[in-house]
Amino acid sequence: MRLNVEGTRSTDDPSGMRTMTKAELLLSREDAQRRALKWLFLVATAWDLAIVAFAGPFAPPLEDAQKMLGLQDYLMRRFFAFESLFFHSLAVPFTAALVFATLLLFRLPRRTERAVIVTSTAGFMLASIAMLYIVLVTEDVWIYTMMVLGLGLCVASGLIMAIAYFPRSEEGSPMRLRGRSLVTLALWVSIVATLASVALGVFASTGSTEWGAVASFEKFRLMVASHEHTVITVIDAAIIVLVVKHYKADGYKGVPGAFVKWGLYGMIVGVPTVTVSTFGTVPIGVEAHNAITIFATILLQAALFIMYAIMAVEWRRLRIGGMRGLAKNIMSYGMLFVIFWVNVVVTLPGIYVAVNLKRFVGLPNEVAFVTGHEHILITLTAIALLMLMAVAYDVKGRLGALAGAALTSGYIVSTAATVLYMFYDWDPLGSAYVPYIDAGIVTTLVGVFLSLIGIARSKGVKAIELPLGMWSEA
Structure with missing residues (x-):
């Protein structure tokens, strides 16, 4: 059948059936x-x-x-x-x-x-x-x-x-910096920081450089830790930017809008400074932790600002009201709660160890902390992305509530037990906390599979609709 750009019936088609216009074909x-x-x-x-x-x-x-x-x-x-x-x-x-x-x-x-x-x-x-x-x-x-x-x-x-995604002037964007969308700018900064971290990883992986040479094993260890922490941190920042985009949080007004705006500014400043200061540990040493703590605090507070604003707005938009409404929307709130929970089980323990390195470096609990710390961060990052996609694809009803409850309870139990394991009883074979870790992991996996089923059944991404005039105060 020949394409008829004007959308009229094609003279070459004896059946007289309407052919698709060029616009319809592209759509x-x-x-x-x-x-x-x-x-x-x-x-x-x-x-x-x-x-x-x-x-x-x-x-x-x-x-x-x-x-x-x-x-x-x-x-x-x-x-x-x-x-x-x-x-x-x-x-x-x-x-x-x-x-x-x-x-x-x-x-x-x-x-x-x-x-x-x-x-x-x-x-x-x-x-x-x-x-x-x-x-x-x-x-x-x-x-x-x-x-x-x-x-x-x-x-x-x-x-x-x-x-x-290079930021260009966007007149229709609600939050802008010199005409450029803050959301797009934050996303672009995250992409560039990830590419920079990958480039430094490649530079070190050759083994012929000062950062990657076997003879300088201490620097190589710092390089591995810096690469891993930077990539995961920047990915977390990118996920938060996706959260802002999905909820159209850059369109908020009043106090929620101010929180989101300052949160995006914090992302734009925090991502590159955390990246530079983290890799600074390779030539400078662990003394660079002081700078990491400062810039990471900016980045994490920015994430919390955004989380607070979206939680407050969604509470009113969905008319949650109480625990029953919260349980019904647990997928959305469980995903947003990850942003807070990661500070409890990753950031605070990480800062404590950074300040008290002598209590961990070279001691038996060092391996337990390094392994548990990175597993918690990676797990929460993956769960946040999966839950965001489940929310975007509008996985609701009984399936969504069950999946959200399983994911939320699972990641809370498993990560909290892992923190206790790292600091109090780090025997992988006989620790009293291992059964709780296992139970949390199993529960999380149930939520993962239910979420994947819900996403597969979904017909498409559902856009958030913000009622006009509702967000002037909160």
Whole structure:
């Protein structure tokens, strides 16, 4: 059937059926691309879940299972020898999921969006498969080539996004800095900071630099910690920007609007300064923690400002009123509560250890803290993104309430128990807190699967509607 741009019946079509206009055809392609983003997000999430399920038997509490499955020898040695590659095989699909979520909420021109989708999808699949192959099987030139190609495509998708989201004058944007949208500017800063952290990681990973040389192992340890903390922190900041975009919080007025505006300013200032000060620990040493504490406080307070404002506005918009209304909207409030909870179980313990390094460095509880601290932060980051997507896709009803309750209760119990484990009883085989950690993880996984089902069943992202005149005071 020939396309008739004017939308009239085509003379070449004997059936006389109406052909699609060019605008309708483009709209249809855009809709198909939006649907593809949802399924790609689900694929990337399921990909990570599969890797986590595989890694489960390597946990110390499952030592008996390791012996029974014969994992004590060959696989265990390779797992620990290529630990960094294994973690990156998880990180790359998660970053791709974040990219897909960003494209769903921050629209780009169709061709640009398609370029990001193709490079990010091909990149995370190639890189993750190659890394897992190296960890589990062997190292060959061709598999390393495949890994580098995949990582290169992932970086290419980031560069395309950095160019596409470069802040330009937006007259219709409610909150602006010299004509530029604060939300877009905060997103762009997060993208650039992530790319900078990746570049420094590549610089150190060659092993021939001062930061990556084996002879300077102390600096290499600082490099690994700096890279990991920076990437996760910036990703958390990006997720908060996505939260602002979904809830249209940059359109708030009065006190909530002021909180969001100052929160976005804090993001714009906090992300680059935290990135620079964190990597400053490599040449300077742990003394740079003083600067990290100052700038991280700005960033975290900015996140709390935004959370307070959105919680207050949503409480009125949804007419929650009490516990029953809260339970009904637990997916939304559970997601927002992550922003507060991460300060309780990650930030405060991290500051305490930074101030009291002599009580941890070189002592048995150092490994427990390093492992538990990063696992809490990574887990809460992943849960926040998943819950945001469930909220965006309007996963409600009994399924949404059950999924939200499972996720919220699960992450609170598991992370709180992990903090107690890190500081009071860090024996992985006999700690009294391990059963609570396990129970929280199982509950969280139930919520994860229910959320994925809800997102899969959803027909599309549901936009938030802000009633006019309702937000002049709060």
